[in-house]
Amino acid sequence: MRRFAGFALAMVGIGLACGDGTAPPPPGSQGSFTATVTRLGLSLQGTAVFAVQDQQGQQGFVIALQDGEISSLDVDVVVIARFLAQRPSVGTYTIVSGQCANCDPEDFDGGYVFQRPDGLFGFFASESGTLTITGSSNTRLSGEFSFMVTVVSSSAGVPDSFTVRGSFVAVPGQPPSIG
Numbered sequence: 476m477r478r479f480a481g482f483a484l485a486m487v488g489i490g491l492a493c494g495d496g497t498a499p500p501p502p503g504s505q506g507s508f509t510a511t512v513t514r515l516g517l518s519l520q521g522t523a524v525f526a527v528q529d530q531q532g533q534q535g536f537v538i539a540l541q542d543g544e545i546s547s548l549d550v551d552v553v554v555i556a557r558f559l560a561q562r563p564s565v566g567t568y569t570i571v572s573g574q575c576a577n578c579d580p581e582d583f584d585g586g587y588v589f590q591r592p593d594g595l596f597g598f599f600a601s602e603s604g605t606l607t608i609t610g611s612s613n614t615r616l617s618g619e620f621s622f623m624v625t626v627v628s629s630s631a632g633v634p635d636s637f638t639v640r641g642s643f644v645a646v647p648g649q650p651p652s653i654g
Contacts, residue, residue, distance in 0.1 A: 506648075508540040510553060510641025513585065514634040519551050519641065524648030525616045526578070527560045534560040538616065539650035540643055551589045552651060553639060555620060557582060557604055558595035562616065567607045570622040573600030583620045587639050597633045602639075611613045 506523035521542035528537050535558045543550035555570065559580040571582045578584075585601035604622025611617075621640035626633070 480639055496566050504642060506645040508641055508643035510540065512639050514637035517551070517556060517631070523643040523645035524650055525562070525645045526650055528627065528650065533558055534605045536560055536562060537650050538643065538645055540641070541651055545651055548590050548592050551587070553585070553641070554650070555583050555585045563608045564611050564612060565608050567605055570601050570620070572602050572605035577587060585620070585624070585639070587624050595633070597629035598627045600627050602636070608629060613647070615644060615646060
């Protein structure tokens, strides 16, 4: 069974392929994040939101981090999610494999997807890592994450695995919308 973040990222990937997603709201109206993607040499920064979403007939909690606009085809998206709708409290959580079938509902999984105007792309699912929530309220969620990802699908020449790590201050909002 593919876990929540994998499914959410698949939906983002479909939007990237179609080029019909919506842009994030104007700066200042959303949370923010910074992250690094090892082996790709990327430093990311952008908007950060959290939400409860219905996926595969089940509600789950999603943290979505977006650098760039989906409609521009120059975008990076990090998703950390779980099949438990409750907002996480302060503490450290395990990020598990996106293929985990019998994981604890408290566990999260993660994913990373990118698309470039020249056609370079990558879609990656988590293998292992941690999410540390440092602040949690109805209006703000802050924390740090570090997780190893492995390739699901990518262009030739993109590494098969690497680490995504960063920090965020997210606000309630709509994760990347796919038209």
